[in-house]
Amino acid sequence: MDADLISKKDLLEQTGISYGQLYRWKRKNLIPEDWFIRKSTFTGQETFFPRERILERIEKIQAMKENLSLDELAEMFSPSSGKLISKEEILKHGIASEFVLNFFLEQAQTKDQVFPFEDVLAIYMLEKLLHSGEISIEEGKMLLQLLHNTAESFSVDHSQIWLIRKFGVSSCFLLKKAENILFEKETKIIAKVDLMQLADELKMKLM
Amino acid sequence: MNELKKGNLVINGIGSSNGGSFQDVSLNGKSTVNGDVKCEKLESNGIATFKGNIVSQTVEVNGTATFEGSISGENITVEGIAKVLKDVAAAKLQVSGSGKFGGNIQAAEVNLEGRASIAGNCEAEEVRVRGPVKIDGELNAEHIFIEPYGRSSIREIGGQRITVKKDATFSNWLKPFLATLLFADSIEGDDINLEITRAKVVRGRNVTIGKKCEIDLVEYTHRFEKDDSATVREYRKI
Numbered sequence: 066m067d068a069d070l071i072s073k074k075d076l077l078e079q080t081g082i083s084y085g086q087l088y089r090w091k092r093k094n095l096i097p098e099d100w101f102i103r104k105s106t107f108t109g110q111e112t113f114f115p116r117e118r119i120l121e122r123i124e125k126i127q128a129m130k131e132n133l134s135l136d137e138l139a140e141m142f143s144p145s146s147g148k149l150i151s152k153e154e155i156l157k158h159g160i161a162s163e164f165v166l167n168f169f170l171e172q173a174q175t176k177d178q179v180f181p182f183e184d185v186l187a188i189y190m191l192e193k194l195l196h197s198g199e200i201s202i203e204e205g206k207m208l209l210q211l212l213h214n215t216a217e218s219f220s221v222d223h224s225q226i227w228l229i230r231k232f233g234v235s236s237c238f239l240l241k242k243a244e245n246i247l248f249e250k251e252t253k254i255i256a257k258v259d260l261m262q263l264a265d266e267l268k269m270k271l272m
Numbered sequence: 273m274n275e276l277k278k279g280n281l282v283i284n285g286i287g288s289s290n291g292g293s294f295q296d297v298s299l300n301g302k303s304t305v306n307g308d309v310k311c312e313k314l315e316s317n318g319i320a321t322f323k324g325n326i327v328s329q330t331v332e333v334n335g336t337a338t339f340e341g342s343i344s345g346e347n348i349t350v351e352g353i354a355k356v357l358k359d360v361a362a363a364k365l366q367v368s369g370s371g372k373f374g375g376n377i378q379a380a381e382v383n384l385e386g387r388a389s390i391a392g393n394c395e396a397e398e399v400r401v402r403g404p405v406k407i408d409g410e411l412n413a414e415h416i417f418i419e420p421y422g423r424s425s426i427r428e429i430g431g432q433r434i435t436v437k438k439d440a441t442f443s444n445w446l447k448p449f450l451a452t453l454l455f456a457d458s459i460e461g462d463d464i465n466l467e468i469t470r471a472k473v474v475r476g477r478n479v480t481i482g483k484k485c486e487i488d489l490v491e492y493t494h495r496f497e498k499d500d501s502a503t504v505r506e507y508r509k510i
Binding site for chain 2: 073074078083084085087088089091092110
């Protein structure tokens, strides 16, 4: 059996949660619908989950449900909470340095002091990539342009941003629900960002 | 904010409208609404066809109504015959007549008392079903109480407390053509109490399999009880 998947039965046993809780969390969208993977086995239909993601998610829910209501949790796990985040908060929570923030403002040509979640996600991504030295300023501009152009169909679910380079010429793109992407051998993958993971990280920082 | 008093849409007899934003919508006779409707109260008494999506505090269907779009509102009541092709979102959904739903249902409280069929999933906190029901997707609710009538089927049932009971008040002369049974692929919950159910798998903490049940596999973690008239092919504690 696929090692990356965990069956519902094993999941409940391992985490100690009950069916009632699992279904409740599913209803409240704490666990995304498409993590429920149906497969037929010799005992009939069984449901499987992506092992790492579900275990991590349940651990988080269990750790935080003491202090937050299910609805508050749902808001936290939903891709964008609709709340605006101010410039000060970004700096205070260490989401981005002043340099990256100013770079973003310059590129976006805005004087806004508060940002929607999607923008903060973009800022956070830039901060990570620029600081690790993986990408250049020019490539950062390109990434922002990409996010800007795809803003309408943008969602963090199953989306990844890739930056590739060949002979020093770089390009970037947004993947949705894609698997198995193959490149010719001279193409280098410079950065691969899973937006869902990034969004989770960012939310933890904002807590 | 400057609140404009909205007008009403009233059709008596035969008429059609392009939809829009209203206070009350009242349709009596034979009407067609071609666009989206946003209103406080929607009442459909004759034969009505809605081609757009509906957003209304209350929706009441007494005659025959077809909704080609989705419905969202607080209180949705169907006393006649309603067919909804897309999703329904409501605080309370009550079907006393006949309801046919082509999409998913999301509500806090769902009461299905007449004939109901749902092609998608049904998610709610409280679900009560009394009568013939067919759900092709998953029924997921905190508390589920089902009194089936005739051949009923629900593909998957999941929740905290799940009860399926034979309703004694459906009198004998009103016997359905086929024996009353609920068919399900899987039933999963914390406290499960079943009667007249035929299921492939039942998984839960406390599982009671009552009369006239036929279950292929029961997996339980705490307690398992079985009526003598029930058939359970395999059961195991996990």
